[in-house]
Amino acid sequence: MVVLSILEKGVHSYNGCLFAQPLLTKACTSAFTGALGDFLGQLITKQPSINLFSIARYASFGFVVTGPMAHHFYKMLDKVVPASVWGAAFKRLLLDRLLFAPLLLLLSLYLLSKLEGKSHRTCMGEVRLKYWAALKMNWKVWTPVQYININYIPQQYRSLFANVVAIFWIIYLTNKRRQAAAKNH
Structure with a gap:
């Protein structure tokens, strides 16, 4: 009963x-889940020490980019493709998968590298190296999640729903980035 009351x-x-x-x-929820995903990714890969700067980068990116972008995208999506429109579920999914996901992934790869203090040239090289593989994985993992999210979750909770799933996605991405960095050293 105490747990239920707290919940x-x-x-x-x-x-x-x-x-x-x-x-x-x-924005705060995205910051928290971004930080949590990176922290858990570091624990899973058994990093010698917890990199607080990395956690701060993911939190900052969630607060400044992911949270606001998702908020505005989901609001816009309901206006552009109302649920009453024929084929709304499919149209919404296409907009998410072909416009929003590629843009957010591009920003993620570039800005997270930039927040590490890397040059524009280095960041672009990393984007070219990782983008296509990461986008294909994004489409595999996020398509069913986003179908549910944008068609069955009320608009005000879509960011939260996506953020909870994003914890696992961030663990995947951070581990891929660390594997790539280990190969380069």
Whole structure:
């Protein structure tokens, strides 16, 4: 009963924040899940020490990029393709998979490298090296998730739903980035 009470209070508090400050709430949630995904990725790969700068990069990216982009994309998606439109589920999925996902992945790969202090040339080289493989994996992993998210999850919870799944995606991405870095050293 105590756990249920705490959970109910947490949900009530989150809903209050979501109502009062939806963009800020989604940005904070994205920051938290980004940091958590990177932290767990570091634990799983048994890094010699926890890289707090890496965690901060993922948190910053979630706060500044992922949270706001997802918030605005999901709002726009409902306006551009209302649920009442014929084939809405498929059309929404196509917009997400062919426009939003490629752009967000490109920004992720580039900006996370840039936040590591790498040059534009180096960042672009990493993007060219990793983008296509990561996008194909994104399409495999995220297509069923996003189908559910954009067609069955209420708009105000779509970012949260995606953020929870993103914890595992970030673990995958951080491990791929660390494997690539280990090969280059």
